[in-house]
Amino acid sequence: VASSTSQIRLLLVEDVAQVAQYIRNLLNAQDQVKLLDVISDGRKVIEQIREVRPDILMVDALLQGKVNGLEVAERVRQAGINLPIITLTVPQKPIKIGPGMGVVKVLAMPFSGFDFMNAIQAANAEYKALAPENVSRTYTVYAPKGGVGKTTLAFNLAVAMGQIQGLKVVLIDGNLQFGDLRALLRVPESAPSVLQLPTDRISETDLQDVLWRDPSGIDILLAPPRVEMAEMITARDLDKAISLLKRIYNIILIDTPTSLNDAVLEFLDASDIILNVITFDSTTIANSRAMQRTYQEIGYPPDKLRYVLNRSDWPAGLDPKDLVSSIGRQPEFLVISDGRLVVEANNQGIPFVLSDPNAKISQDVTRMAHALTAPSGAALAAAGRR
Ligand SMILES: Nc1ncnc2c1ncn2[C@@H]1O[C@H](COP(=O)(O)OP(=O)(O)O)[C@@H](O)[C@H]1O
Numbered sequence: 502v503a504s505s506t507s508q509i510r511l512l513l514v515e516d517v518a519q520v521a522q523y524i525r526n527l528l529n530a531q532d533q534v535k536l537l538d539v540i541s542d543g544r545k546v547i548e549q550i551r552e553v554r555p556d557i558l559m560v561d562a563l564l565q566g567k568v569n570g571l572e573v574a575e576r577v578r579q580a581g582i583n584l585p586i587i588t589l590t591v592p593q594k595p596i597k598i599g600p601g602m603g604v605v606k607v608l609a610m611p612f613s614g615f616d617f618m619n620a621i622q623a624a625n626a627e628y629k630a631l632a633p634e635n636v637s638r639t640y641t642v643y644a645p646k647g648g649v650g651k652t653t654l655a656f657n658l659a660v661a662m663g664q665i666q667g668l669k670v671v672l673i674d675g676n677l678q679f680g681d682l683r684a685l686l687r688v689p690e691s692a693p694s695v696l697q698l699p700t701d702r703i704s705e706t707d708l709q710d711v712l713w714r715d716p717s718g719i720d721i722l723l724a725p726p727r728v729e730m731a732e733m734i735t736a737r738d739l740d741k742a743i744s745l746l747k748r749i750y751n752i753i754l755i756d757t758p759t760s761l762n763d764a765v766l767e768f769l770d771a772s773d774i775i776l777n778v779i780t781f782d783s784t785t786i787a788n789s790r791a792m793q794r795t796y797q798e799i800g801y802p803p804d805k806l807r808y809v810l811n812r813s814d815w816p817a818g819l820d821p822k823d824l825v826s827s828i829g830r831q832p833e834f835l836v837i838s839d840g841r842l843v844v845e846a847n848n849q850g851i852p853f854v855l856s857d858p859n860a861k862i863s864q865d866v867t868r869m870a871h872a873l874t875a876p877s878g879a880a881l882a883a884a885g886r887r
């Protein structure tokens with residue numbers, strides 16, 4: 502007998518009474534799936550999802566009324582709600598799953614109880630496998646220019662991701678020579694660093710002992726306390742450290758120096774996503790464009806790279822259109838300038854996303870944290886096609 506914790510909670514959007522009744526009957530004799538409610542008006546779906554918190558939404562694609570079935574699915578995605586959606590249709594009206602629709606499964610009527618349970622269980626399992634708390638992703642914050650906000654953004658982004666339920670976040674100070682985070686967070690010189698990682702065999706407990714637990718709630722792998730110690734760390738050590746951290750943390754975020762040394766190349770390689778910070782500054786833009794070519798030559802897929810336009814409200818005499826044509830696209834994320842808050846928070850070694858969560862800059866960073874960690878519409882659609 503399935504326990505109530507493993508019960509799959511289903512919300513049904515169906516305006517044909519006979520179909521709703523058929524599904525009720527199917528679910529009568531079992532306790533694996535719990536039908537929370539049946540809604541016949543597509544306009545009420547989002548409100549009801551927030552109210553009853555289903556694991557799965559099932560929508561009749563042939564739904565009549567002000568909002569049709571596929572529009573319901575689209576609205577749910579647009580509202581930023583991530584949950585698997587199963588659409589019901591008839592064989593004469595096949596549904597094309599487009600990217601971003603996020604529809605996981607299509608179930609054609611008439612279906613048997615077996616088909617029905619299978620679709621629900623498969624959608625639930627696939628979705629769970631994609632959920633942020635079940636995967637580990639690595640992000641490197643890089644810019645081919647100093648002083649553009651890498652360390653500030655890496656720290657605050659890490660903390661914002663750490664605020665998301667179920668995510669364990671570790672921040673690596675990849676600036677091995679001048680560990681910026683040590684200074685930013687006023688870490689005592691005696692605090693352990695990546696140097697304390699044993700080089701022969703690293704176990705999970707060894708790792709836990711060398712991480713700095715910041716009051717902001719995230720763990721940090723610090724850089725060595727002295728400049729000359731950076732040479733003692735090889736790219737292989739870093740590779741090992743990252744692969745171990747992946748077993749413990751859902752998010753590995755890496756702050757980097759400006760130079761493109763072996764360590765940085767290792768970080769870029771190990772990353773799922775590179776967050777390239779740019780500002781309205783012509784050298785930053787030109788160097789970022791040069792790096793884009795380098796990434797292409799290395800063979801990174803184009804969507805591994807995302808641009809974060811920092812101080813986005815400060816065009817500094819540059820035309821935003823020129824920036825877009827230089828990098829060949831709109832920057833994916835914008836973070837505004839807030840000198841007063843940023844400098845004050847940095848000077849105290851605290852993240853502004855916590856000290857002033859309502860500030861526009863904090864909301865920009867928090868939005869980025871959510872966008873980067875949500876299972877993407879494309880990933881969901883891909884799961885649906887499998
Ligand atoms: N969005 C922003 N608004 C205002 N000041 C910022 C912003 N981002 C960064 N800064 C400031 O810019 C300076 C450089 O930031 P930092 O994070 O150290 O850059 P990097 O790591 O790229 O060298 C710091 O003084 C920081 O306070």
Ligand SMILES: [Mg+2]
Pocket residue numbers: 651652653676681757758
């Ligand atoms: Mg820095």
